[in-house]
Amino acid sequence: MGDEDRRLDPVELGAELGERATLVQFSSAFCAPCRATRRVLGEVAALVPGVAHIEIDAEARLDLVRALDVAKTPTVLVLDAGGRVVRRAAGQPRKADVIAALGEAV
Numbered sequence: 001m002g003d004e005d006r007r008l009d010p011v012e013l014g015a016e017l018g019e020r021a022t023l024v025q026f027s028s029a030f031c032a033p034c035r036a037t038r039r040v041l042g043e044v045a046a047l048v049p050g051v052a053h054i055e056i057d058a059e060a061r062l063d064l065v066r067a068l069d070v071a072k073t074p075t076v077l078v079l080d081a082g083g084r085v086v087r088r089a090a091g092q093p094r095k096a097d098v099i100a101a102l103g104e105a106v
Helices: 032-047 062-067 095-105
Strands: 021-027 051-057 075-080 085-090
Touching (some): 021 032, 021 095, 032 051, 032 095, 075 095, 085 095
Parallel strands (some): 021 051
Antiparallel strands (some): 021 075, 075 085
């Protein structure tokens, strides 16, 4: 199943979805870019009303990592209001790119 058809729900994610969109970040304990990504996504979520940021510990959630084919951390998924994956990126994102990706979700 391609990402376009994949929906994630609050039960799978362990947190509520944003009203308009959700930024899902897969991180690991010793990942320096994950800390920077957490800061960028947190800032964007604070800036854009109705957007939530959920960080998932990849090592603790291997089931989800495998189901979504997450190969490295950080990996960021942008979900629309219904939990559908609309964008996916690996590596540390730029704030402008995250805001642009949110434009597709809301």
